[in-house]
Amino acid sequence: MYKVMIVDDEPVIRYGLKASIPLDNGMYELTGAFANGKEALQQFNEQCPDILITDIKMPIMDGLELARHALDIHPSLKIIFVSSYSDFDYVREGLKLGAVDYLLKPTLEPEDLIKLLEKCTRLIQQEHKIQQDLDEHRETQKGLHRKELEQELKQMLASIEYRADPAKWNAAFGEGYIISYGRIHNKKELQEKFGYLYPGIKAEEVVDTFYRNFDRGSMFSLYNSDVILVLPYCKEFESNLQHVKRKLEADTGITLYIGYQKGKVAAHINTCFYQAKEACDIHFYQVSSESYPYVSSFSNDESKTSYLDYLKEAVRESDGVKTEIVKEKWIAEWEKGNKSPDKVKREAGEMLSILFQRKVDIPILLQKMDELTHTETLEELKTLLNATIAQWEMEHPVTFASITSHQQLMEKALHYIQQNYTSDLTLQKIADYSFISKNYFSLLFKKYMDQNFIDYVISLRVKKAEDLLANTSLKVYEIAHKSGFNDVKYFSKLFKKLTGLSPVDFREKAQK
Known part of the structure; x- marks a missing residue:
């Protein structure tokens, strides 16, 4: 008007x-x-x-x-x-x-x-129309410049030999930069609930949200769904970083914990990246919803006390008291916070291996070691480690023979899944239905079906969605809901990743 x-x-x-x-x-x-x-x-x-x-x-x-x-x-x-x-x-x-x-x-x-x-x-x-075209052209050019800068940053992080374009670098970060390393909170739980692709899709959503809402800086996701954010330096960089973090979390519905480091010149970006990652690791010891500045705190030196050898010796001697003492001292060493989380997780896996390598089947042992690597905090790791040790000391270890003997149980579980996959079906619910522990059921299911429980459920949901798209006129959000997906945006992205087509394109192709 x-x-x-x-x-x-x-x-x-x-x-x-x-x-x-x-x-x-x-x-x-x-x-x-x-x-x-x-x-x-x-x-x-x-x-x-x-x-x-x-x-x-x-x-x-x-x-x-x-x-x-x-x-x-x-x-x-x-x-x-x-x-x-x-x-x-x-x-x-x-x-x-x-x-x-x-x-x-x-x-x-x-x-x-x-x-x-x-x-x-x-x-x-x-x-x-002319103004709109000009605005779109400016936005396109700005987007191209930011993508070019993103590629520059990726190449610089991939190779210390790569040198940034001085003009691009100075235009973006002339006064210096803040590089942040971010991880999605509770990633393991999200994978168990929504499938292994979910954290990666949410990481892409975080990046898209950043580019929609902020004009300066660059952000991209890594292969493991972690994210890298590089912002121009300013005096108020800490409050600026918190503002960005809160906006990303509010718009995507996930929680990020991030570590950051300040840098001045392009040549130091690689070093600052690893320092930001190390700062992010502080979350393992100091649980907080805030961001973590880099403080050199993890020692690269090997501990003078070799608890690995002491534990081997105690197990070899079948000395239960000595074994407990070594375990307690080893865990107490972790609690000092001097070691990187990766090293602590690796040592926790070594502890399990020494204690149970002749009692527990290798696949079960490896699975538990993998679970240890996905813990986000030291307390979470200690809880999982102690519970596993207590359980394995009391229970008869699961063998391959016992796994293959559970065909009837798995067939019953599969029937239940196929009847209920469009509801809020979780690994815990199906484990309770089968009257076995969640971890044991997870192991049995993967051995029996050669895929994880949630990935199997998602495959059923996607097949259901394909059938509804091809044979009904329901709207995409209705199909998502009827197939077991509560989040239509996640459904659309996941559907395209798994089928190569968006739901709309799939329907057009199927109905031709």
């Missing part, structure tokens, strides 16, 4: 102009009719008209002066002058100001005014 303002000192002309504007067609809105330019100008900022219809000669402030002031306020304003035959010199001056055209009072007809209004709207639409 285009706003129109009328200014004329003659009431009859004002009334005639108002009556000639087709206000009932939804295209035009009358913002006011005034007797002189001064009255109109006082309301101009508030009304902000698109089209001004004004008399040339009026008392107090004439149309030319009004036009000059109005164009200063609103340069793209479209002006139609109304004049008498004797006012042509004024009209010529008005046209020089940029007026669209003029109307003569003695011969004024509604059709003439309507034609000029339509001419004004065409000009406004053309200008809007």
